Amino acid sequence: MRRLKASSKAHDLRVTxxxxxxxxxxxxxxILLTAMAVRxxxxxxxxxxxxGLMRKSEAGTGTLLLRTAVPGCYLPAPRVAAxxxxxxxxxxxxxRVTQRFENPAEGWVEGVYLxxxxxxxxxxxxxxxxxxxxxxxxxxxxxxxxxxxxxxxxEGKKASLVEQERPNVFTNSVANIGPHETIVVxxxxxxxxxxxxxxxxxxxxxxxxxxxxxxxxxxLVQYREGSQYSxxxxxxxxxxxxxxxxxxxxxxxxxxxxxxxxxxxxxxxAITSDSHAISVVRNGATGAAIALTQGEEPADRDFTxxxxxxxxxxxxxxxxxxxxxxxxxYLALIVPRGTETAARSRPREAVFILDNSGSMGGESIRQxxxxxxxxxxxxxPADRFNVIRFDDxxxxxxxxxxxxxxxxxxxxxxxxxxxxxxxxxxxxxxxxAALSDPTPNDRSRLRQVIFLTDGxxxxxxxxxxxxxEKLGRSRLFTVGIGSAPNSYFMSGAARAGRGxxxxxxxxxxxxxxxxxxxxxxxxxxxxxxxAEWPDALKGESWPNPLPDLYAGEPVLVTLKGTDSGGVLTLxxxxxxxxWRTTLDLxxxxxxxxxEKLWARSKIAAIDESRVQGADPAQIDTAILAxxxxxxxxxxxxxxxxVDVTPSRPENLILSSAQVPLNLPAGWDFGxxxxxxxxxxxxxxxxxxxxxxxxxxxxxxxxxxxxxxxDAGLVLPQGGTDARLLLIIGLILLGLxxxxxxxxxxxxxxxxx
Amino acid sequence: MTRxxxxxxxxxxxxxxxxxxxVGSALYIPAKAALAxxxxxxxxxxxxxxxxxxxxxxWADIEPVAEIEVPRLHQRVIVLExxxxxxxxxxxxxxxxxxxxxxxxxxxxxxxxxxxxSFLGELKQGDIITAVTADGVQKxxxxxxxxxxxxxxxxxxxxxxxxxxxxxxxxxxxxxxxVLHSPLRYVVLAxxxxxx
Numbered sequence: 001m002r003r004l005k006a007s008s009k010a011h012d013l014r015v016t017x018x019x020x021x022x023x024x025x026x027x028x029x030x031i032l033l034t035a036m037a038v039r040x041x042x043x044x045x046x047x048x049x050x051x052g053l054m055r056k057s058e059a060g061t062g063t064l065l066l067r068t069a070v071p072g073c074y075l076p077a078p079r080v081a082a083x084x085x086x087x088x089x090x091x092x093x094x095x096r097v098t099q100r101f102e103n104p105a106e107g108w109v110e111g112v113y114l115x116x117x118x119x120x121x122x123x124x125x126x127x128x129x130x131x132x133x134x135x136x137x138x139x140x141x142x143x144x145x146x147x148x149x150x151x152x153x154x155e156g157k158k159a160s161l162v163e164q165e166r167p168n169v170f171t172n173s174v175a176n177i178g179p180h181e182t183i184v185v186x187x188x189x190x191x192x193x194x195x196x197x198x199x200x201x202x203x204x205x206x207x208x209x210x211x212x213x214x215x216x217x218x219x220l221v222q223y224r225e226g227s228q229y230s231x232x233x234x235x236x237x238x239x240x241x242x243x244x245x246x247x248x249x250x251x252x253x254x255x256x257x258x259x260x261x262x263x264x265x266x267x268x269x270a271i272t273s274d275s276h277a278i279s280v281v282r283n284g285a286t287g288a289a290i291a292l293t294q295g296e297e298p299a300d301r302d303f304t305x306x307x308x309x310x311x312x313x314x315x316x317x318x319x320x321x322x323x324x325x326x327x328x329x330y331l332a333l334i335v336p337r338g339t340e341t342a343a344r345s346r347p348r349e350a351v352f353i354l355d356n357s358g359s360m361g362g363e364s365i366r367q368x369x370x371x372x373x374x375x376x377x378x379x380x381p382a383d384r385f386n387v388i389r390f391d392d393x394x395x396x397x398x399x400x401x402x403x404x405x406x407x408x409x410x411x412x413x414x415x416x417x418x419x420x421x422x423x424x425x426x427x428x429x430x431x432x433a434a435l436s437d438p439t440p441n442d443r444s445r446l447r448q449v450i451f452l453t454d455g456x457x458x459x460x461x462x463x464x465x466x467x468x469e470k471l472g473r474s475r476l477f478t479v480g481i482g483s484a485p486n487s488y489f490m491s492g493a494a495r496a497g498r499g500x501x502x503x504x505x506x507x508x509x510x511x512x513x514x515x516x517x518x519x520x521x522x523x524x525x526x527x528x529x530x531a532e533w534p535d536a537l538k539g540e541s542w543p544n545p546l547p548d549l550y551a552g553e554p555v556l557v558t559l560k561g562t563d564s565g566g567v568l569t570l571x572x573x574x575x576x577x578x579w580r581t582t583l584d585l586x587x588x589x590x591x592x593x594x595e596k597l598w599a600r601s602k603i604a605a606i607d608e609s610r611v612q613g614a615d616p617a618q619i620d621t622a623i624l625a626x627x628x629x630x631x632x633x634x635x636x637x638x639x640x641x642v643d644v645t646p647s648r649p650e651n652l653i654l655s656s657a658q659v660p661l662n663l664p665a666g667w668d669f670g671x672x673x674x675x676x677x678x679x680x681x682x683x684x685x686x687x688x689x690x691x692x693x694x695x696x697x698x699x700x701x702x703x704x705x706x707x708x709x710d711a712g713l714v715l716p717q718g719g720t721d722a723r724l725l726l727i728i729g730l731i732l733l734g735l736x737x738x739x740x741x742x743x744x745x746x747x748x749x750x751x752x
Numbered sequence: 753m754t755r756x757x758x759x760x761x762x763x764x765x766x767x768x769x770x771x772x773x774x775v776g777s778a779l780y781i782p783a784k785a786a787l788a789x790x791x792x793x794x795x796x797x798x799x800x801x802x803x804x805x806x807x808x809x810x811w812a813d814i815e816p817v818a819e820i821e822v823p824r825l826h827q828r829v830i831v832l833e834x835x836x837x838x839x840x841x842x843x844x845x846x847x848x849x850x851x852x853x854x855x856x857x858x859x860x861x862x863x864x865x866x867x868x869x870s871f872l873g874e875l876k877q878g879d880i881i882t883a884v885t886a887d888g889v890q891k892x893x894x895x896x897x898x899x900x901x902x903x904x905x906x907x908x909x910x911x912x913x914x915x916x917x918x919x920x921x922x923x924x925x926x927x928x929x930x931v932l933h934s935p936l937r938y939v940v941l942a943x944x945x946x947x948x
Contacts, residue, residue: 714903
């Protein structure tokens with residue numbers, strides 16, 4: 001009994017002990033299970049985005065997203081659809097561009113759109129349409145306009161600001177576009193058409209091609225007291241020329257429709273476009289209406305339109321007049337006659353420069369190479385030549401120019417055939433090399449530099465200055481390649497280089513356009529051109545002096561005068577012979593917009609005097625006066641339109657976003673934005689993908705989600721749960737094993 | 753007594769079940785990662801052949817963008833776009849918001865320490881990492897530094913490409929043998945190698 005009692009006591013103790021053990025095991029496994037549950041629940045839970053922003057997963061297909069300062073949060077990009085309404089009357093055109101800004105986001109947005117216009121466009125009108133009302137834009141000094149716009153933006157008022165970045169690149173900022181709202185802005189400009197080789201050319205640029213902006217250069221300057229670094233930035237406004245560019249696989253945005261009403265004033269021959277499919281409806285002998293066959297096309301290349309007079313009706317002269325309160329404005333376009341018989345000019349020294357930078361990748365480099373091969377074939381044995389190619393490196397084929405012997409030419413053709421597009425666009429060294437002339441006084445040859453490029457650079461003015469300084473007896477001819485060449489660079493470089501420019505926009509343009517260029521290169525040029533206006537007119541004419549004329553080019557001159565009537569005399573010198581023609585001013589046709597063209601021409605002339613070293617402050621004052629007086633947008637004046645009443649509720653934030661642009665047609669994205677360009681120490685900054693990185697700045701940042709900049713990126717989780725799961729699993733299995741063993745022992749014990 | 757043992761046995765069975773699931777998922781993770789790399793290999797070959805948006809399997813929401821190789825360690829992995837948890841389950845992810853691999857700036861590629869990036873700890877200064885992007889361009893990077901950072905204070909700036917302009921940062925969890933999620937990350941910095 002005692003024994004039994006003792007055993008029972010021991011048994012009780014054992015039971016208690018086992019119970020405690022089980023309890024402990026249970027507790028442990030509960031803890032483990034809870035830990036597992038917590039693990040599962042702790043799967044990354046994405047924080048929601050700030051107002052107006054969204055995650056990738058929330059966006060529907062076809063929505064373009066811009067990266068923001070908040071990682072993982074995106075802003076649906078504002079979009080712009082544009083319509084061009086163009087009225088051509090003789091050699092001048094007036095265009096109304098309607099830009100529809102559409103905000104697909106849930107929040108309020110400021111849309112910033114970088115867009116091109118013809119480089120000689122006189123932009124004089126801005127209208128913002130809100131509901132049925134039109135708000136007329138005012139011309140203001142650039143800083144003043146910016147201040148007015150910023151104030152309106154802060155107050156929640158709708159506003160539009162059109163600023164000139166380059167003569168052919170503008171920015172339209174539209175503030176306070178509400179969620180899913182569309183704001184319509186209209187811009188109007190005046191231009192004169194280009195006449196060349198018997199045809200009129202209209203070029204409407206539709207996309208700003210990504211520019212290559214050379215890095216600032218630091219120079220160590222020595223003084224007697226010591227030395228210091230001076231920094232020269234060839235593109236001081238670089239960030240204003242950059243916009244996000246879509247990858248080709250993201251599709252095309254920014255649809256454009258376009259309509260041209262043409263009243264030529266002479267019987268029309270062929271009307272063609274090299275860039276787009278067009279439908280032409282004739283309206284009598286002298287008129288036509290032109291539209292895009294497709295209706296809408298993406299803004300990814302320039303629109304070109306060419307029209308020729310009907311055979312036998314070639315107009316030699318256009319003379320237009322506009323009477324304003326402050327005087328009469330004239331525009332004269334004269335095609336020189338009787339100069340075609342002039343003899344072939346002297347032997348030539350031709351230096352070809354081929355831009356093989358990344359922006360030329362794809363279609364452009366093929367066209368450029370084909371053009372250059374054609375030009376090499378055209379060389380005569382008496383000519384001399386050289387070939388330079390450049391990207392962010394440069395090769396000069398021969399140390400100095402060599403005779404155009406069949407061997408040399410065929411060697412050069414082999415060299416050209418093997419060139420591929422890559423790298424940045426460091427233009428200056430190549431230009432300087434081409435303009436360096438070991439025999440500056442050799443009059444037996446014409447020295448011609450033929451420059452094939454798309455001009456996708458931002459340092460135009462630095463290049464113009466260099467051309468002007470180093471030109472000497474050389475003449476510079478630019479050949480604009482591709483679907484969206486920088487027309488400001490093409491025409492400006494040719495003007496500074498006292499040559500002329502040519503555009504080649506597609507492979508089938510190579511032959512005819514190069515043939516026209518050869519005519520200009522080989523036929524004598526008309527120099528010492530001057531226009532004599534009647535004294536009574538007390539006129540002021542631009543451009544002044546008149547540029548040299550190449551084969552097929554007309555004289556284009558504008559004048560402001562007090563009186564009307566009298567005779568205009570034009571004279572020039574071609575191959576040693578005098579050329580002279582007269583025009584009766586009383587025969588001038590009345591036209592609109594001549595005042596604007598005169599003022600625009602004057603601004604261009606004043607601006608170009610900077611290249612020749614005129615005082616920058618004086619230039620600015622002069623341009624500002626002309627621009628304000630004639631209500632024109634310029635480097636120093638902007639157009640601004642502001643709504644009267646605020647529309648954005650004060651408690652809602654305003655995001656700002658650049659409108660994404662298409663990559664110009666035929667461009668190779670990888671070649672422009674890196675991928676295969678070797679990055680060298682000195683050119684480390686050269687690939688300009690900045691525009692692709694950050695595109696959105698929140699004007700009022702939401703407090704929670706902003707990533708501290710100095711702390712760097714937040715890195716993702718870098719380990720899986722595999723090990724933890726394995727350990728938990730093994731412990732659980734182990735516990736089960738212990739329990740089962742215990743149980744077996746217990747059972748064995750109870751059987752005894 | 754019998755009641756007690758039955759309860760105990762039942763509980764043990766539950767534990768066995770849970771344990772088996774845990775071990776199973778633990779084994780599934782590396783298996784999935786290994787299988788994904790095989791499928792990714794094929795997608796990568798397609799992407800290299802010029803197929804845009806080559807997806808490794810029909811419902812995949814991930815895309816291979818590059819391959820990274822460390823010749824010295826005989827390691828080669830296919831990198832996916834995006835470093836979300838979903839993408840990183842299959843392979844190293846190239847973080848959105850960082851530079852493209854080989855472009856100007858810093859490209860950040862993250863992977864798990866216990867699968868594709870288990871070799872990261874063996875990388876040392878001077879090692880060569882080669883990267884091939886979908887357009888077939890090969891770039892060499894030379895390891896310049898390894899460091900341990902807090903995940904929220906990495907000091908990595910996607911716009912700063914280091915002295916050569918183009919930098920690659922490989923990231924994984926630290927410590928390598930760790931079991932629990934850690935706030936620390938191991939970062940290998942490699943700069944574009946002009947010689948390679």
